[in-house]
């Protein structure tokens with residue numbers, strides 16, 4: 102159904118719209134720091150949770166969604182070397198829809214993961230791809246034969262299956278992987294300990310250090326695909342919110358993965374939304390530019406002069422409309438939905454429990470009593 106996106110600044114009517122009805126429900130939220138990007142995402146998440154049966158996944162690089170997620174009964178997954186929340190990157194789901202082979206999807210993911218951790222500029226060599234794929238085929242056999250949780254492979258099994266091949270290419274991949282299995286980055290070599298099938302899942306990736314950030318984000322995106330695949334089979338939508346989207350666009354693999362999500366998600370019943378203070382980052386490559394072109398929902402909050410110029414060129418904004426994203430109050434701006442452009446404002450009442458769960462002003466933030 103339709104959801105609330107602010108008041109029309111011209112007519113004072115409520116702006117109610119249903120992103121699912123658009124050609125392309127993908128969304129972007131732009132605005133300077135403090136303009137209300139995260140707040141508008143949290144408002145939408147709240148509506149989705151309270152008025153639909155859809156799933157919501159959040160990628161939260163600033164650790165600011167947990168009060169809201171906990172209050173809504175969701176699962177916060179704190180990915181960090183000091184956390185006890187483990188997600189096994191090799192988790193596989195057998196209840197995919199008919200036409201998808203879970204192993205093919207998993208093999209793709211493991212290839213990206215290995216490419217990332219091997220850090221080569223030119224990508225994996227053909228033989229390296231072959232040895233990885235061969236290892237992937239092998240390590241899932243026990244689980245396929247008997248799908249009990251304790252038969253789910255972990256990265257250590259992948260390492261063993263590579264070593265067992267006894268050729269230099271496999272050895273080379275195994276050496277790179279060793280850091281993530283036996284070395285100091287072995288955080289991902291565990292079976293999953295969190296409720297990743299919760300209707301509302303928030304990945305808090307703030308605690309991932311420099312070395313774990315890239316693989317961590319790749320794992321989050323893989324988890325998103327898993328959920329979308331499962332949900333498609335049962336006809337349920339999946340919303341995916343990425344705050345601080347520029348962090349993902351900065352890295353080649355996570356940028357490519359994001360572009361893929363913006364391209365293919367719709368057909369799978371997925372509704373992605375990226376929020377960022379750097380619209381420029383969406384023009385850094387043709388692949389990433391597709392993200393902007395494939396978004397029917399664009400929420401512009403207050404913009405800097407440079408970004409106003411940029412958006413004027415990209416989105417055909419008139420001088421009159423530009424005024425709505427110039428020195429705009431938090432929560433106000435211009436909404437693009439398919440071929441409609443509407444100025445909006447929103448003043449969320451501050452004397453509410455919900456406001457305390459949505460705000461990022463340190464003095465106003467609700468504390469959920471969890472140690473962090």
Ligand SMILES: Nc1ncnc2c1ncn2[C@@H]1O[C@H](COP(=O)(O)OP(=O)(O)OP(=O)(O)O)[C@@H](O)[C@H]1O
Pocket residue numbers: 132133134135136137138139140141378431432433447448449450459460461462
């Ligand atoms: N619709 C709104 N109604 C009332 N207050 C709002 C609204 N939107 C934002 N604010 C106020 O502005 C503050 C900052 O909003 P928010 O955290 O969403 O900014 P942001 O754009 O995500 O910033 P950053 O880029 O730093 O993450 C909120 O804590 C709140 O006090």
Ligand SMILES: [Mg+2]
Pocket residue numbers: 138139140344
């Ligand atoms: Mg924010």
